[in-house]
Amino acid sequence: MNVPLSSTSSAAVHAQDPLVDLVGIVRRFGDRTVLDDISLRVERGELFGLLGPSGSGKTTLIKLITGIDKADKGSVRMLGELMPKLSMLQRFGYMAQSDALYNELTARENLIFFASLYGLKGPHRNKRIQEAMNIVNLLDHLNKPVSAYSGGMKRRLSLAISLLHEPELLVLDEPTVGIDPVLRQSIWKELGAMRAKGTTIILTTHVMDEAEKCDRLGLIRDGKLTAVGTPDELKQSSGSATIEEAFIALGGGAEK
Numbered sequence: 423m424n425v426p427l428s429s430t431s432s433a434a435v436h437a438q439d440p441l442v443d444l445v446g447i448v449r450r451f452g453d454r455t456v457l458d459d460i461s462l463r464v465e466r467g468e469l470f471g472l473l474g475p476s477g478s479g480k481t482t483l484i485k486l487i488t489g490i491d492k493a494d495k496g497s498v499r500m501l502g503e504l505m506p507k508l509s510m511l512q513r514f515g516y517m518a519q520s521d522a523l524y525n526e527l528t529a530r531e532n533l534i535f536f537a538s539l540y541g542l543k544g545p546h547r548n549k550r551i552q553e554a555m556n557i558v559n560l561l562d563h564l565n566k567p568v569s570a571y572s573g574g575m576k577r578r579l580s581l582a583i584s585l586l587h588e589p590e591l592l593v594l595d596e597p598t599v600g601i602d603p604v605l606r607q608s609i610w611k612e613l614g615a616m617r618a619k620g621t622t623i624i625l626t627t628h629v630m631d632e633a634e635k636c637d638r639l640g641l642i643r644d645g646k647l648t649a650v651g652t653p654d655e656l657k658q659s660s661g662s663a664t665i666e667e668a669f670i671a672l673g674g675g676a677e678k
């Protein structure tokens with residue numbers, strides 16, 4: 423991962439800091455403004471969903487939160503720390519939309535590599551590898567090369583990697599794309615269990631019944647945050663019966 427990281431220290435982390443605090447974020451590519459003045463706070467322990475049509479800017483926003491990319495204007499703080507910041511890497515797990523896996527290595531070797539980045543060692547590392555692969559139902563495939571994995575299996579392995587170090591924050595870009603409904607349900611059960619233990623989760627989704635399961639949603643359209651609230655608040659404020667209707671009524675437009 424090519425991360426432009428600063429190692430300069432900033433504000434001390436205080437218990438009252440939101441987990442993620444975005445202020446006035448602008449991101450441009452050439453003369454195109456892809457994120458336009460986005461301010462958003464995600465509190466500790468929340469399961470926060472970003473919902474928006476294809477190309478609306480969800481992945482770009484996720485990359486700014488994780489410090490993979492830098493905003494042209496505005497600030498991103500994670501736990502009070504200005505991002506990007508190298509030491510924060512151990513405190514969040516990130517599952518990108520395209521899998522960042524070493525195809526020629528086995529799943530176990532991939533997990534060992536990422537575990538070393540997170541500072542996991544010895545029996546604890548091995549226990550976490552077993553636990554994470556059990557969550558995504560891939561324990562039987564631990565020793566297979568990733569090149570022999572299906573697309574859905576690669577997604578599940580990427581999810582296992584993001585969970586490996588039991589981070590305080592999980593950032594998941596379309597985590598259930600290409601995953602069958604049964605496993606999708608079990609992954610959501612696990613995300614719920616992690617949230618119950620205090621993990622904050624930020625994810626992007628196009629699936630409306632997944633959006634319903636989030637504590638709060640941010641609706642993005644053309645790089646603008648058009649609405650933020652609980653699923654019920656968004657339905658009420660738009661007089662809609664479903665999140666899908668609320669999404670369209672609140673400027674979400676057509677889904678892909």
Ligand SMILES: Nc1ncnc2c1ncn2[C@@H]1O[C@H](COP(=O)(O)OP(=O)(O)OP(=O)(O)O)[C@@H](O)[C@H]1O
Pocket residue numbers: 451456474475476477478479480481482483519
């Ligand atoms: N590195 C880049 N250079 C130029 N344009 C980019 C770059 N990254 C993203 N974009 C553009 O920014 C816009 C937002 O892209 P982004 O990937 O954030 O959308 P998205 O909401 O995540 O879409 P999807 O749901 O399809 O993943 C798109 O028009 C995309 O083409």
